[in-house]
Amino acid sequence: MRRNPLTLVGARPEPSFQVTFDGAPLDVLPGQTIAAALWSDGITSWRSTRVEGRPRGVFCGIGVCFDCLVTVNGVPNQRACLVPPKPGDEITTQRGDGHGAV
Amino acid sequence: MDLQSEGCDLAIIGAGMTGAACAWYAARAGGRVAVLDRGAVAGGTTGAGEGNLLVSDKEPGPELDLALLSTRLWRGLAEEPWFVAASAEYEAKGGLVVASRPDGLAALEAFAEGQRRAGVEAESVSASGLAELEPHLSPELAGGVYYPQDAQVQPARAAALLIRDAQRQGARLHTRTTVTALIRGSDGRRVEGVVTDRGTLRASWVLNAAGTWGGEIARLADVHLPVLPRRGFVLVTEPLPRLIRHKVYAADYVADVASSSAALQSSAVVEGTAAGPVLIGASRERVGFDRTFSLEVARLLAKQAIELFPALSQVKVMRSYLGFRPYMPDHLPAIGPDPRAPGLLHACGHEGAGIGLAPATGHLLAQVLTGKTPDLDLSPFRPERFEDGAGA
Numbered sequence: 001m002r003r004n005p006l007t008l009v010g011a012r013p014e015p016s017f018q019v020t021f022d023g024a025p026l027d028v029l030p031g032q033t034i035a036a037a038l039w040s041d042g043i044t045s046w047r048s049t050r051v052e053g054r055p056r057g058v059f060c061g062i063g064v065c066f067d068c069l070v071t072v073n074g075v076p077n078q079r080a081c082l083v084p085p086k087p088g089d090e091i092t093t094q095r096g097d098g099h100g101a102v
Numbered sequence: 103m104d105l106q107s108e109g110c111d112l113a114i115i116g117a118g119m120t121g122a123a124c125a126w127y128a129a130r131a132g133g134r135v136a137v138l139d140r141g142a143v144a145g146g147t148t149g150a151g152e153g154n155l156l157v158s159d160k161e162p163g164p165e166l167d168l169a170l171l172s173t174r175l176w177r178g179l180a181e182e183p184w185f186v187a188a189s190a191e192y193e194a195k196g197g198l199v200v201a202s203r204p205d206g207l208a209a210l211e212a213f214a215e216g217q218r219r220a221g222v223e224a225e226s227v228s229a230s231g232l233a234e235l236e237p238h239l240s241p242e243l244a245g246g247v248y249y250p251q252d253a254q255v256q257p258a259r260a261a262a263l264l265i266r267d268a269q270r271q272g273a274r275l276h277t278r279t280t281v282t283a284l285i286r287g288s289d290g291r292r293v294e295g296v297v298t299d300r301g302t303l304r305a306s307w308v309l310n311a312a313g314t315w316g317g318e319i320a321r322l323a324d325v326h327l328p329v330l331p332r333r334g335f336v337l338v339t340e341p342l343p344r345l346i347r348h349k350v351y352a353a354d355y356v357a358d359v360a361s362s363s364a365a366l367q368s369s370a371v372v373e374g375t376a377a378g379p380v381l382i383g384a385s386r387e388r389v390g391f392d393r394t395f396s397l398e399v400a401r402l403l404a405k406q407a408i409e410l411f412p413a414l415s416q417v418k419v420m421r422s423y424l425g426f427r428p429y430m431p432d433h434l435p436a437i438g439p440d441p442r443a444p445g446l447l448h449a450c451g452h453e454g455a456g457i458g459l460a461p462a463t464g465h466l467l468a469q470v471l472t473g474k475t476p477d478l479d480l481s482p483f484r485p486e487r488f489e490d491g492a493g494a
Contacts, residue, residue: 050341050378066420077340077418097341097378 017087021046028085035061035068035080038091046070046080047094071098105276105303110134112471113296113305115281115319117141118148119257119457120449121311122264123464125273131468135273136303138296140280143265144258147313147456150425152336152373152381153257154349155458158197158249159356161213162220164482165434165455168462170221171478173251175461180255184267190260191376197252197349198227198235199356200243200410207244210353214247223250238345238413252349254373257457276300284308284322284446293323293445307471309447314428316436316450320485323443327436328488329451331426333387335399337407337419341378349373350410355384359454360433364388366399370406372414379420382407384454391426427454437463437483438470447471448485 006013006029014030021038028037035058038046045055047069059067061081068080073090076098085091112128114121117139129135139145155176160166179185180192201207214224225248232239232246265275276298285295285302295304310319310327320327355369368385375381385399400422408415430436430451440446447470449463462478469476 077420097343099343 019085019087019089019091021091022093026091032084033081034070034072034078034083034085034091037085038080045093046091048096050096053095069098070094105279105298105301106136106274108134109295109304110136110274111305112136112307112309113138113303114309114311115139115296116146116311116313116316116450117143117261117265117275117277118146118311118313119144119261119264119460120313120452120463121309122261122268123460124309124311124449124467125268125464126264127461127464127468128471129268129271129273131472133468133471135268136276136305137265137268137273138276138279138281138298138303140278142277143275144261146315147425147427148261149258150336150423151257151334151427151454151457152371152383153191153255153260153457154371154455155253155255156197156249156349156455157217157222157251158199158224158247159351159359160217160455161356161360162216164478165459166217166220166222167478168435168459169455170251171465172459172462173253175465176253176255176458179264179461182267184270185260185263188259188263190263191256192253192260193255193376194250194253195348195373197249197351198232198246199249199351199353200232200239200246201353202243202409204244206353207246210247213356224248225250236347236350238411239350240410240412243410246353248348254349254375255457256376260457276303281319281322287445291443293443307445307447309449309467311449313450313452313456314426316428316448320440320448323440323446325440325442325446325486326488327448327451327485328431329436330388330429330431331391332429332453333385333389333392333424333426334383334454335385335396335403335422335424337382337400337403337422339380339382339414340418340420342374342380342417343378344374345413346372346374346380346411351384352406352410358384358386361386362431362433366402368399368402368406370403370410372407372410380414380417382414382419386427386454388429393424395422395424428456429453431488435459435463435483436485437466438480438485440485442486442489
């Protein structure tokens with residue numbers, strides 16, 4: 001079996017639950033952040049920058065840099081590296097400041 | 103060990119906005135200038151404010167005269183090629199002061215009328231006119247006054263640009279260099295340079311541009327300068343599309359600025375930035391150099407900002423920062439030579455207006471240093487005015 005953080009610590013997580021990312025189902029283990037769940041699924045970008053539309057994902061991973069912002073249930077600018085998803089959450093790629101036209 | 107073996111004409115203590123502007127004007131006038139700071143450029147109050155360049159909050163008098171001169175000088179600086187190239191977000195966006203009730207609006211109108219006579223451009227705005235200027239303003243407001251001369255700049259960047267251009271004109275910058283004493287002349291009074299933790303520097307003039315910490319530098323010269331810290335918090339929202347076009351604040355702000363109370367005062371000052379986040383000030387407290395975050399102040403600022411712009415209730419605050427305005431008992435800065443310590447000049451104590459007032463301060467001091475008659479009478483800013491309580 002491939003080594004991953006779960007096997008390294010001998011984790012026996014509770015059953016996973018589902019959220020959606022841009023409409024597609026995504027499995028989440030209890031305790032994972034949104035960023036961890038997205039990375040585990042091979043997704044590394046979930047925001048485009050305000051000016052040049054460049055892709056962004058996790059940078060610092062500890063809540064400091066605000067690079068990993070994502071929209072959750074319509075609310076933009078959530079830090080994916082901190083927010084734990086809840087079953088059924090709709091996570092969507094954030095474009096720019098995520099507010100559209102205020 | 104000498105910092106600069108050849109010495110200099112002007113040693114400036116403090117690399118904030120005021121020190122930077124003084125360096126720029128002095129270097130442009132041909133002076134050999136050194137700027138020293140115990141920290142980094144813009145590491146104190148300059149890097150902890152909003153970059154307001156305001157005439158709107160000032161009553162007629164010496165500070166307003168200084169602000170009007172500075173407004174003209176800022177416009178000129180903002181057109182310098184090196185300033186334009188490295189954009190310091192200078193924006194002549196105009197200020198909008200709003201009153202929530204008719205009695206407040208009447209007081210604001212009377213205040214504006216006095217300012218107009220002193221040369222301020224001030225346009226009365228009706229309740230319906232407010233919506234045209236700021237579509238997201240609360241519809242509950244009684245009216246306001248629009249001040250087209252108010253502007254904004256990114257202060258840390260502006261200070262760095264001024265110092266960099268002063269360096270191109272020969273100025274030297276010594277950061278992480280703490281002034282520990284002043285070199286005194288044989289008469290024991292005259293100030294002839296600075297002693298630092300990295301060597302000494304002889305100078306014909308030493309300028310105290312240490313802002314909120316200016317009283318400490320004055321003490322090194324055995325003179326009293328009553329600069330006290332007045333703490334302010336700024337809330338920073340998540341980046342937003344252009345929601346707020348001008349600098350918008352409640353009329354109560356003017357009374358808060360003029361107050362001398364040590365207790366917490368707060369009135370909403372709200373503005374968008376070129377980068378997207380909205381900045382929300384402005385609280386005032388005299389609590390020494392206490393850097394503890396205050397939830398009470400943050401809540402009050404947020405509440406007051408939402409009263410002006412209800413749409414902000416759906417917006418998240420990303421972070422906050424605080425700074426210490428250099429407060430003087432009569433709300434006027436100290437600008438000019440100190441007769442108690444020949445060779446020493448002061449340019450500090452601008453309270454919350456230092457970014458705006460910096461160019462005029464630097465320009466007037468350069469005139470003093472080159473033997474010219476300053477464009478404005480500097481006597482209201484005499485550093486020694488607090489002796490015997492005369493100016494308090």
